[in-house]
Amino acid sequence: MAVESTMEPIIRAIISISVLIVMAKLLGSVFESLKMPTVLGELFAGMVFGPYALGGVIEISGVPLVEFNEIIYAFAEIGAIIVLFVAGLEMTFAQFKAAGFPSLVIGTAGVAIPFAMGYWLYMALGFSLQSAIIVGAALTATSIAISVRTLEEIGKLSSREGTVLVNSAVIDDVLSLSVLALVISVVEAGVVPSFAEMIFKVVWALILWLLLILIGVYAIPRFVDQASLMKVEGSMEVVAIASCFGMAALAAGLGLSPLVGAFAAGMAMASSRIIVKIRLFIRHIMLVFSPIFFGVMGASVNPAAFSSETAVIMALLVAVALFSKVAGCGLPAALILKDKVKGLRVGIGMASRGEVGLIVGGAGLTAGVIAQNLYVQIVGMVIFTTIITPIVLERSFTRLKAGDEVLREIPLEEPTIFDEYFKSKDLDIVRGLTIAIELEIKSRNYYQAKSSEVKNQAGKILLRFLADEELEHMKVLDQVKRKLVASNKWIEIGETSLREMERPRIFEGKPTEPRVEANSADEDILLVAMSAELRAEEYYSKMSEKVEDVEGRGFFQTLAKFEREHYEMIKELLEQ
Structure with missing residues (x-):
């Protein structure tokens, strides 16, 4: 009987987790097909099949289909750690340092103003001080993944405002995690500190x-790179996941949230030379833990707590959430970029909220600091801002200059083409070469078109050089493809016209031409070119990992090296 009573909560947890994972993935796929974030589908799956909805109504042998216990909450906590670890993998410490003072100003305003407005709103509505702090904290963090994906789809990730937006979001995330540490301490202590103590806690965190x-x-x-040299299968993956949980535990030991440590581990690991493999491994883990986390967050919503009063307050919260980010980030961005439209785009891009807002609300609900109606309002705010931000952000870019339509023609700005290709179980290498040829052609067309628009003479020379390089790559790719189709054999690199490139003379000695002006059309064009070369390098690197033939692997590795050199040339010109 003792064994049976011990196993019962475990079995219930297994059934509940299984239901949530399956339904979260199904609804996530539906939302993705509707061009909406998968996360929303996972949230809605939790709401519909959680213990407060169908999961509690449907019974098996008199027991609810979905029933939460400590085991499920532990899995959700692990899921939150993995989610923040993945977020950290998307930015290196070098990117954080390179964000610069303008991004520091925008990111700081994007945390301080939403926190203050959310706090004052709920204090004015008569909520407790603890509740007001939790709402303010939930409004701080930007879900940059939503905006990045939108900018990628419309070819504006490397635009001036796109770069400022991403860098500001890095600062925003870091400061938001410090605010999260404050919230966790308030929840655990059950005592609201003074204003001076709150500032001290945030700075100390x-x-x-x-x-x-x-x-x-x-x-x-260093640990991860050393592990990659070991011949033991899975050693690299073990060190990666151990670093994640080890840093989470260290953060908890220092009095911070484990999530802060996981984010730090991800950011540190992003500098590893095998980051592509790590991301691929973590993506598989996310298939399980992401739906658990977001499913549990959605399942914690009790529909019975939704009332007309809750709806009115939630509408006010959404309005404050949107206005505080658009104004808080948009105004300083407009002053820094000296362009109202670009500043507005930055503000809009920072408006979506995500996992940190849910974590803050979930922490308050679990600790009993906030009631169900307030949690419903926070979740509703996250959902609405996540839906509305990409729509408005894309429309803010609809007035493109006539010549800029070519940006949409660069396949590198449409990563889904490559994602779909690499998802195939049996990769068709010939199709991969065809995609690469199209990539080189359209990139060349872009460089040719823009070389006549760029005013900076060095920029003109470099773009023409890149156009010639892409033409050469296209010819070699076509040569390799023809041989592979005809004889199912790879051409040796020495038999092709692929040779070591000679750098343009613009990089010899000290620059004599005026440098590329900041915030200029020239800079925007070169930043797009830089992004294109980086994505091409990633594509060829992935292809080299998939090809079994030694000659084929070497061929793609050589192309990846050339694309990296192109990227460094553009970067060098911009930094002169």
Whole structure:
């Protein structure tokens, strides 16, 4: 009987988790087909099949189909750690340092103003001080993944405002995690600190987080790179996941949230030379833990708590959420970029909320600090801002200059083409070569078109050089493809016209031409070219991993090296 009573909660947890994962993935696929974030589908799956809805109504042998216990909450916590670890993998410490003062100003305003407005709104509505702090904290963090995906789809990720948006969001995320540490301490202590104490806690949390980052940046890439040299299968993956949970535990030991440590581990690991493999491995883990986390967050919503009063307050919260980010980030961005439209785009792009808002609300609900109606309002705010932001952001870019339509023709700005190709179980290498040829042709067309528009003379020379390089790559790819189709054999690199490139003379000696002006059309064009070369490098690197033939692998590795050199040339010109 003792064994049976011990196993019962485990079996219930297994059934509940299985239902949530399956339904979250199904609804996630539906939302993705509707061009909406998968996360929303996972949230809605939890709402519909959670214990407060169908999961509690449907019974098996008198027991609800979905019933939460400590085991499920533990899995959800692990899911939250993995989600923040993945978020950290998307930005290196070098990117954080390169964000610069303008992004620091925008990111800081994007945290301080939403927190203050959310706090004041709920204090004015008569909520407790703790509730007001939790709502303010839930409004701070931007879900940059939504905006990045939108910018990629419309070919504006490398635009001036796109770059400022991403860098500002990095600062935003870091400061939001410091605010999260404050919320966790308030929830655990059950006492609201004074304003001076709150500032101290946030600053102290930020200092500790930076300390974690410095430790991680120094140690983690070295451990992971060494593990990759071991011949033991899975050693690299084990070190990666151990670093994630180890840093989470270290953060908890320092009095911070484990999520802060996981984010720091991800950012540190992003500098590893095998980051592509790590992301691929973590993506598989996310298939399980992401739906668990977001499913549990959605399932924690009790529809019975939704009333007309809740709806009115939620509408006010959504309005404050949108206005505080658009104004808080948009105004300083407009001053820095000296362009109202570009500033507005930055503000709109920062408006979507995501996992951190849900984590803050979930922490308050679990600790009993906030009631169900307030949690419903926070979840509703996250859902609405996540839906509306990409729609408005895309429309803000609809007035493109006539010549800029060619941006949409670069396949690198449409990553779904490559994602779909690499998802195939049996990769058709010939199709991969065809995609690569189209890529080179359209990239060449872009460089040719823009070389006549760029005013900077060095920029003109470089774009013409790149256009010639892409033409050469296209010819070689076509040559390789023809041989592969005809004889199912790869051409040796020495038999092709692929040779070491000679750098343009613009890089010899000191630059004599005026440098590329910041915030200029020239800079925007070169930033797009830079992004294109980086994505081409990623594509050829992936192809080299998929090809079994030694000659084929070497061929794609050589192309990836050339694309990296192109990227460095553009970067060097911009930095002169």
